[in-house]
Amino acid sequence: MSTPTLSSTPPKRRHRGLLLVLLAPGLLALLATFILPMAWLFRASFSDSVMAAFGGGWTLTHYLAAVTDPFYWRVALNTLTLGVAVSFFAVLLGYPIALFLARTQSRWRGVLTALAVAPLLTSAVVRTYGWMVILGDRGVVNGSLQALSLIDTPLRLSNNSFGATVALVEILMPYAILAMLAGFGRLSTQLEEAAAMLGANRLRVFWRIILPLSLPGILTGALLVFVMAISSFVTPRLMGGGRVFVLGTEVFNEATVTLNWPLAAALSIVLLVLFSSVIVIYQRALRRLEE
């Protein structure tokens, strides 16, 4: 299937001066906030000076440390597992809400949309605290189960990767919903009605029309959540109680506690490489979808 382009082709030649004015602030901002930091990060990961910000000689030590130490292999695996699990469940649980919001004619639609996005207005740190309250040893779940005498000792729901995963799914779900809603532009009730009129049942309409048309939105949502999940460290750190080791927590540790900036930079590059492979896979999938 092909995407219909909404805008007609722009005029070939307009004022070049105006174009420069349009581009200059953005290019400057990109240089300062993205290009330079990324270049510096790359350089620092090879630096033999601990205060990597100021240059130093070149060395491969930090990469060798990251690649030869089995601890970092486990950290990388933990990170990938967390990212996949979180994006899978965030999309799975967010999809029904997004689909409902995109199609409903209800007069509650505005309120329900606001409710679905409202968690975004609360800091992720605050919602992590909410999950500490729910999953903690004396939290909502354990407190209720003990009050009902169903368990004697509290279940271990937090201070481990289970707690970190549950909290991250909820924290990132609104982003998945928003991304899916934005990507659902091609959903059309007319098309569904046409299919229904031609004799397709509800399941078939969903399977053959709604799902394929919402697939770009689903993929974008999954990618967005994955990006945020593998780069997160606040939630894994607080919910993991220091027992969940992902690349995010290790980078933060090296950068602010151990103050080994070159190692922090090298681990960041490892995270980036891990990550780029996923982006490439995503783009391949999207291209196949558009064919």
Added chain:
Amino acid sequence: MRTLRNLGLTLLYLFLLAPIIVVFIVSFDTRQYLAFPPASFSFGSYAKVFANEAFLSAFGRSVVIGLVVGLVAVSIGMLLSMALVRYRFRGREGLNFLVLAPFLVPSIVLAVGLMLVLSPVGLLDTYAGITLAHLGITIPYTVRTITMSLMAVDRRVEEAARVHGASAFTAFRRVTLPLVRPGLIAGGVIAFLISFDEAVISLFIVSVRTSTLPTEIYRYLEYSTDPQIAALSVVLILISIAVVVLVERLIGLRRAI
């Protein structure tokens, strides 16, 4: 079928709102540790929050930084989107990729890079430093939302305005701008929220002097989980609801998102 669907949706919404609901309940507790259900019902924790100088000043800083970031990110995003959607120039494809690239780089990776760049020029733990850092992560979002609404603008409407004698600028101001306004507002709101909510990059850039509210809460939670944080959270949530209602009243949230 319909009831089943509604039940499922209710459960999903409940999951989505669960932390907010429990935080609300716990905020009326005043014990020094975290436990459920609350032992008392009082506003003691709220009183403590409003007496907490560190929280109050961090809140003020977060609001100011968020507003500046939102405004600048939308302005830059609008200019970039106009160039990317309306012009064909050499390097356009490259720029298209570059603009969205920060969006595709984990924020913690960018955080280390920003820390390394801001450190030698003395911008660590300064307003300029944290604003710049937040701009880097919000511009991709504003460009994305504004580009989307700009692409949805039917060029024939503008052409009609031109045919009827409007100048290029008037056509832009009277036709294009109102049509992309939902995109601008959505971009601005998203940029503000990201800045206000952002803890990862901030934790690398700020320390005591310019600590934002999320970093302040994070540092507090590292050694204590008492109901004071719950009370503070409820205050923040109430402010959020006020923002939502305001945006809904002013432009209609459906159109903004």
